[in-house]
Amino acid sequence: MTAETHKKLGLETLRAAISRLEGHSDRRRTVLPFGVREIDGRLPGGGLALGALHEVAGGGNDALHSAAAGQFCAGIAARTRGKVLWIVTRQDVFAPSMKQVGLSARRTIFVEASSDVDVLACFEEGLRHGGLGAVVAEVARLSMTASRRLQLAAETSGSLGIAIRRWRRQTEAADFGQPTASVTRWRVSVLPSAPLPVPGVGRPRWLLELIRARAGECADFEVEACDGKGRLSLPAALADRPDQEAAGQRRANA
């Protein structure tokens, strides 16, 4: 037995011990893969964990608008099954845009809560129910206690919970550094779109930063924004393109 396999076995037993301590070893952990190898590879389990709370915030000015962050979450929600609960305090979601990333208006139920406290209460209620595909809430402050409640609710029901952190002032956005119980934490910032050979705006691009992942490492990716079915993709220039490579080889040989 090589040293490598020894190390692997040790890690396996350690992981098993940790999950036993965490108390959800009996539950089958399921994930929602992004379908992009580079991103899924960085996430424990190979995708966004279901039955967990995730946090998403916009970068730069998007911390206030949450346009890219909202689109990113809509894309994730679009790839789940069942109804989606979307909880807001100030309603400015433009429903046709959600349809353009594959999240139909028929599936999305909005809740307009009057305060952050109400948002969190509805969020928890939605997560506890367990019959929803995803529960998305736009919330500014998320304390450790609140996030732990949400994480527990998500864990017991197996629902996917996404908190879009959205602040009213740029100075408040520093709050994103505070620790919470969420499993992953993402920041989505807009990047200049893919250049086109003709005048016009190309496919939008985002800088997707995985700031925190429980049992995983941080990473950042430059991705092309969600397509009509909510899927991300890597820009063609960055993706390794084995098929094209092979085609080029064939062409060179011919």
Add this chain to the structure above:
Amino acid sequence: MLSVDLAARKLGLRPGIPVAKAQALYPDLVLMDADPEGDRLGLEKLALWFQHRIAPIVAVDAPDGLVLDTTGTDHLHGGELPMLKDMIHRMAGAGFRARAVVADTWGSAHAIARYGRAPIAVVPSGKTASALADLPIEALRLPHTIVEGLATLGVSRIGPLAAMPRAPLALRFGPDVARRLDQAFGRIGEAIVPVRPVDPVEVSRNFAEPIGAAETIARYIGKLVPLLCQGLDERGQGVRRLDLLLHRVDSRTEAIRVATAMPVRDTKRLTRLLCEKIETINPGFGIERMVLIASLAEPMDRRQTVSSLIAEEEADVSDLIDTLANRVGTQALYRFTPVESDLPERSFCRVPALAPEETKNWPDHWPRPTRLLARPEPVQAMAELPDQPPLFFIWRGVRRKVKCADGPERVFGEWWKNDAELTIARDYFRVEDTSGERFWLYRAGDGEHGETGSQGWFLHGIFG
């Protein structure tokens, strides 16, 4: 014979002829005993159904009719004529041939429905007198003796009767003739006393010692709800609105009301809905009596669910909807649905979360921004006329240089809604600034003609 069906009528039989005579004519005639009591009960049931579906004020117009006050409710059914058609259609579905008339007064509607030509009619307001003139006087709800008496006088139509001097008529036949005429023509009012729903499902509990603690209230809610559900189960009903009345020792009453989007008979769910509202109760010196009333109950059928062999059934979220609606209010819980309009702010509307799903969808020609500002914000911009995107714009004090843009997408005002919008146009552009942020800008106007708008620039949405 009291009544005959269509086939018998074709044979020449009419209500009123003796049974023996009819049997002599047609020996294989099928006869059934009349059941006036059963008819009356059936009619009352039907009245309740109409009260539930059409209008709140419904009364039995014995022996064979119903009278409804549809004031202010016809628009809910698409207008008066569609409403009548719908009623007749539903009655036909249940195996009844019915006639329906909308008129100004109970008397005239009664007369025209029974003696008018068309099975469905809407008598315009103010045309009652002319509509009634040709009808026989039997239509006036007068006793049989008076009708016969008038017939011997040679009066058979309402028009001539109404034109006769009142005094001799009153002297001979009593006040009924004048009263019925006035009621039919709307000169005196006639109240419709609505049917009352049958006693609601209700359970109650008295306490020897007044209770006050939230846990105790919750415990007794937990005891009352199963009893209520049992009562509902016996009737095959589910609750839509549930009232919990708490009578305090100082003879004041506290109330909790919960509503559900669909009929519910689930003990756990109702208990939970009620228990969430306990904190709103002020028990004062204690509660001595609790009454739980299903103030609005609807029939609830057991439905066949989709077999997992064919398709996986989507989870039922109606219980979550109820919980949230009782917390944040029904208005705050909605879905968006497409509206056919090119103007972005009019292209959607809110519908209840559990409204039936529509098949319409938004057109997918152009990318749409994730966030739409509630009101377009004016920006300072410089653009080449007539149809070039801006070169730069200043929004909220930040100057942004436009790197690339898509557009224009021209949107015209909806002149069929508002005369002022006849000439209005907007040119929408999707622009990206040098830092990569994408915005939805529009120019009010087409850039050439002054009447199409102010030619100012506005920011309407933000792209992800």
